[in-house]
Amino acid sequence: xxxxxxxxxxxxxxxxxxxxxxxxxxxxxxxxxxxxxxxxxxxxxxxxxxxxxxxxxxxxxxxxxxxxxxxxxxxxxxxxxxxxxxxxxxxxxxxxxxxxxxxxxxxxxxxxxxxxxxxxxxxxxxxxxxxxxxxxxxxxxxxxxxxxxxxxxxxxxxxxxxxxxxxxxxxxxxxxxxxxxxxxxxxxxxxxxxxxxxxxxxxxxxxxxxxxxxxxxxxxxxxxxxxxxxxxxxxxxxxxxxxxxxxxxxxxxxxxxxxxxxxxxxxxxxxxxxxxxxxxxxxxxxxxxxxxxxxxxxxxxxxxxxxxxxxxxxxxxxxxxxxxxxxxxxxxxxxxxxxxxxxxxxxxxxxxxxxxxxxxxxxxxxxxxxxxxxxxxxxxxxxxxxxxxxxxxxxxxxxxxxxxxxxxxxxxxxxxxxxxxxxxxxx
Amino acid sequence: xxxxxxxxxxxxxxxxxxxxxxxxxxxxxxxxxxxxxxxxxxxxxxxxxxxxxxxxxxxxxxxxxxxxxxxxxxxxxxxxxxxxxxxxxxxxxxxxxxxxxxxxxxxxxxxxxxxxxxxxxxxxxxxxxxxxxxxxxxxxxxxxxxxxxxxxxxxxxxxxxxxxxxxxxxxxxxxxxxxxxxxxxxxxxxxxxxxxxxxxxxxxxxxxxxxxxxxxxxxxxxxxxxxxxxxxxxxxxxxxxxxxxxxxxxxxxxxxxxxxxxxxxxxxxxxxxxxxxxxxxxxxxxxxxxxxxxxxxxxxxxxxxxxxxxxxxxxxxxxxxxxxxxxxxxxxxxxxxxxxxxxxxxxxxxxxxxxxxxxxxxxxxxxxxxxxxxxxxxxxxxxxxxxxxxxxxxxxxxxxxxxxxxxxxxxxxxxxxxxxxxxxxxx
Numbered sequence: 001x002x003x004x005x006x007x008x009x010x011x012x013x014x015x016x017x018x019x020x021x022x023x024x025x026x027x028x029x030x031x032x033x034x035x036x037x038x039x040x041x042x043x044x045x046x047x048x049x050x051x052x053x054x055x056x057x058x059x060x061x062x063x064x065x066x067x068x069x070x071x072x073x074x075x076x077x078x079x080x081x082x083x084x085x086x087x088x089x090x091x092x093x094x095x096x097x098x099x100x101x102x103x104x105x106x107x108x109x110x111x112x113x114x115x116x117x118x119x120x121x122x123x124x125x126x127x128x129x130x131x132x133x134x135x136x137x138x139x140x141x142x143x144x145x146x147x148x149x150x151x152x153x154x155x156x157x158x159x160x161x162x163x164x165x166x167x168x169x170x171x172x173x174x175x176x177x178x179x180x181x182x183x184x185x186x187x188x189x190x191x192x193x194x195x196x197x198x199x200x201x202x203x204x205x206x207x208x209x210x211x212x213x214x215x216x217x218x219x220x221x222x223x224x225x226x227x228x229x230x231x232x233x234x235x236x237x238x239x240x241x242x243x244x245x246x247x248x249x250x251x252x253x254x255x256x257x258x259x260x261x262x263x264x265x266x267x268x269x270x271x272x273x274x275x276x277x278x279x280x281x282x283x284x285x286x287x288x289x290x291x292x293x294x295x296x297x298x299x300x301x302x303x304x305x306x307x308x309x310x311x312x313x314x315x316x317x318x319x320x321x322x323x324x325x326x327x328x329x330x331x332x333x334x335x336x337x338x339x340x341x342x343x344x345x346x347x348x349x350x351x352x353x354x355x356x357x358x359x360x361x362x363x364x365x366x367x368x369x370x371x372x373x374x375x376x377x378x379x380x381x382x383x384x385x386x387x388x389x390x391x392x393x394x395x396x397x398x399x400x401x402x403x404x405x406x407x408x409x410x411x412x413x414x415x416x417x418x419x420x421x422x423x424x425x426x427x
Numbered sequence: 428x429x430x431x432x433x434x435x436x437x438x439x440x441x442x443x444x445x446x447x448x449x450x451x452x453x454x455x456x457x458x459x460x461x462x463x464x465x466x467x468x469x470x471x472x473x474x475x476x477x478x479x480x481x482x483x484x485x486x487x488x489x490x491x492x493x494x495x496x497x498x499x500x501x502x503x504x505x506x507x508x509x510x511x512x513x514x515x516x517x518x519x520x521x522x523x524x525x526x527x528x529x530x531x532x533x534x535x536x537x538x539x540x541x542x543x544x545x546x547x548x549x550x551x552x553x554x555x556x557x558x559x560x561x562x563x564x565x566x567x568x569x570x571x572x573x574x575x576x577x578x579x580x581x582x583x584x585x586x587x588x589x590x591x592x593x594x595x596x597x598x599x600x601x602x603x604x605x606x607x608x609x610x611x612x613x614x615x616x617x618x619x620x621x622x623x624x625x626x627x628x629x630x631x632x633x634x635x636x637x638x639x640x641x642x643x644x645x646x647x648x649x650x651x652x653x654x655x656x657x658x659x660x661x662x663x664x665x666x667x668x669x670x671x672x673x674x675x676x677x678x679x680x681x682x683x684x685x686x687x688x689x690x691x692x693x694x695x696x697x698x699x700x701x702x703x704x705x706x707x708x709x710x711x712x713x714x715x716x717x718x719x720x721x722x723x724x725x726x727x728x729x730x731x732x733x734x735x736x737x738x739x740x741x742x743x744x745x746x747x748x749x750x751x752x753x754x755x756x757x758x759x760x761x762x763x764x765x766x767x768x769x770x771x772x773x774x775x776x777x778x779x780x781x782x783x784x785x786x787x788x789x790x791x792x793x794x795x796x797x798x799x800x801x802x803x804x805x806x807x808x809x810x811x812x813x814x815x816x817x818x819x820x821x822x823x824x825x826x827x828x829x830x831x832x833x834x835x836x837x838x839x840x841x842x843x844x845x846x847x848x849x850x851x852x853x854x
Contacts, residue, residue, distance in 0.1 A: 020655050022621065039623065040574065040622060041574075063815045063816065063817045090817055090818055091816050092815070094813045094814075116616070116620070117616045117811040117814060120617070120621060126621055129576065129622070130576060132579075133577040137577070140564070144564065147468075149557060149560045151556065151844060152843075153844060154630075154645050154845050154847050155630050155645065156644075156645050158853050168583075168598065169598055170596070170597050171595065173634075173636070175852060177852055179597070186845060189544045190844065193543070193548055194449065194547060194548040194553055195467060195547075195553075197467070202629065202630065203579070203581075203629065205583075207600075218582065220579045228447050359517070361521075380853045380854035381854070384544040385518075386520065386522040387521075387522065387523060388449055388489050388490045388518050389518050390447070390518060416579075417578060417579065417613070419581075420581050420599075425583065425585050426807045427616065
């Protein structure tokens with residue numbers, strides 16, 4: 001007998017079916033035992049004659065196979081329930097360190113993560129990663145439609161893209177290698193290899209020692225790079241349309257997940273673009289917030305987002321024209337001290353860094369030297385710029401941060417299935 | 428003026444346009460200079476009055492922006508050409524270590540890889556990765572339709588999935604960590620976490636010291652895992668339908684790439700399933716090929732594929748029932764010495780390993796001990812099996828191998844943008 005999914009049961013009223021899943025809850029009365037059975041598509045009330053399970057050990061979260069009759073029952077949530085004919089235990093749950101069938105999972109995040117397989121079964125945890133998968137799917141769908149090619153580049157690399165800090169070191173046979181901080185060099189090289197427009201979805205690594213609610217040491221980066229742009233504004237235009245597509249797809253395809261998580265999807269209209277200098281002045285004028293350096297700190301990001309929301313009715317803001325000394329050597333300069341660069345803030349958090357890159361080899365080598373870097377240390381990269389590299393630029397979106405902000409989570413770890421941080425290497 | 432792609436030019440006959448791309452070829456006659464311009468969508472002949480470029484330095488593979496008139500020209504390949512009004516050099520190609528505008532790229536593979544950005548521009552190299560991207564896209568499309576959720580699991584892990592051999596070691600702050608050989612434990616855990624069906628597309632790492640035309644030290648694994656299966660045959664059924672979908676999509680969407688590469692897409696009908704024991708007997712009987720151990724060596728894989736093609740008209744064959752001692756500890760045993768496992772051979776090469784996994788914690792721990800492993804060394808994994816793990820299984824397809832076999836490439840490195848092997852860490 002073929003397994004029927006719980007969400008499909010409404011087509012089987014009055015019929016015999018086989019369903020499978022986890023026992024979400026057990027309520028034993030004298031004459032009858034009620035189970036709530038859960039599979040990946042939903043939950044259903046199952047009515048069991050106690051005689052049927054007299055000699056069967058069952059427990060919450062055990063995996064069972066049940067055959068029975070789908071019977072209308074107006075008092076049940078679904079409008080029908082299952083009258084059990086037979087029940088088989090496929091895997092007995094023997095030990096549950098945390099309880100996951102309540103409305104809220106009121107336990108510390110570290111405990112949630114220690115018991116990830118159980119906590120992911122909770123009604124307010126499980127949907128996070130369905131929304132995340134849909135964000136990725138929509139990212140690909142949009143870029144495929146725009147002529148981008150998905151690429152896969154190595155994560156074991158000879159050096160960093162920004163001069164060697166915050167890298168995880170690795171023994172690669174006789175050589176020393178590192179885990180890639182970003183696919184930056186490779187995606188630029190692939191634009192130059194004739195693909196013009198490429199994207200990559202893959203892990204990136206930052207050996208940052210500090211531990212905050214916004215950082216992971218391994219995360220998923222949604223990276224894109226495109227050739228033949230006029231300026232960094234082409235990239236902001238593209239990202240605006242990209243986010244609009246991603247959010248409308250999530251709204252359309254994850255309605256029940258969003259409802260369970262109490263999340264509202266932002267409307268992406270025109271996103272304001274504010275040069276960093278103006279943003280800093282505005283923060284000082286409006287909130288008395290002073291930044292020592294020409295950059296936004298986490299409080300600055302939150303205040304700026306608040307200002308833009310209140311005054312420009314946008315949950316997003318592009319902060320543009322970062323100073324030369326704050327951006328990596330491959331960033332296209334703008335005048336003597338600025339760059340063709342931007343960050344995107346969403347609900348108070350930076351979720352994207354992007355910009356136009358240098359495409360002229362001589363300018364690139366000069367810029368490296370000004371930053372105290374030696375072009376020879378980046379030979380395979382620099383070399384490509386003598387072979388015809390179009391004007392280009394790109395951006396990267398942190399997948400876990402985007403998920404966190406959309407769903408209103410408190411910590412980016414909640415948006416990573418198995419986070420890696422300063423102290424966590426397991427599960 | 429908006430850039431027009433070369434493939435779109437047929438809609439602009441008699442009109443002025445702007446096109447951009449790389450100069451594929453230059454032919455200077457006394458009265459006229461002909462350029463072939465190449466962008467990501469195709470090539471076009473461009474007619475330039477030599478006076479127009481008298482003071483402009485141009486060279487093959489330089490990146491240019493050209494404005495001109497699209498004029499019908501029956502003698503040209505496209506049926507039209509571009510009469511140049513102005514030409515601007517965006518990036519001058521100064522140095523070309525290899526020539527990439529011939530029909531064939533007749534240089535050694537190591538040179539191809541050393542100059543990857545140039546070699547990827549070649550007409551018979553560039554399409555490889557468009558086909559690869561389409562394979563990935565179709566893999567996702569099919570599995571999304573089957574209720575699978577795409578997941579992202581960490582590549583920095585505490586240990587190996589098969590007992591610690593062939594791992595790249597890593598310094599993770601104060602701890603020793605490794606690069607994941609496969610997402611095996613995580614995908615199983617996510618089946619148990621209630622997602623039931625998950626897939627992952629990501630890098631995996633094998634610190635294998637030998638160097639063959641079939642091995643990479645970092646490659647992309649197309650992994651899937653599903654719960655509530657009856658046996659490993661459910662997985663072979665799924666993979667058959669999956670491959671059928673992937674191949675028909677590639678045929679549909681990559682017709683010109685396949686033509687350029689001279690590749691034919693296999694028809695996936697029913698795939699024969701042959702227990703390993705029978706396969707070994709058959710090889711001995713038919714070809715006098717004797718295997719010392721109960722496993723297929725590369726020659727055995729080729730001969731078996733040849734036999735199946737000639738006698739069963741299939742380019743694929745599932746080899747099933749591998750002996751217990753040849754499979755990892757998580758494989759579901761079948762009788763005293765066999766397992767619920769399979770490999771898939773395609774045109775003489777193994778492209779998939781899969782099987783049903785153990786879902787009972789006690790059986791899992793017993794099996795580990797029989798293999799000389801200590802369950803305590805896999806605590807986070809073993810622990811999950813006490814919390815209700817459904818019967819499940821999965822498989823993994825090596826993306827580069829699949830690409831290699833479809834396109835008839837000679838070496839799996841040709842199907843990796845930036846391969847990592849025993850001696851190669853760059854570019």
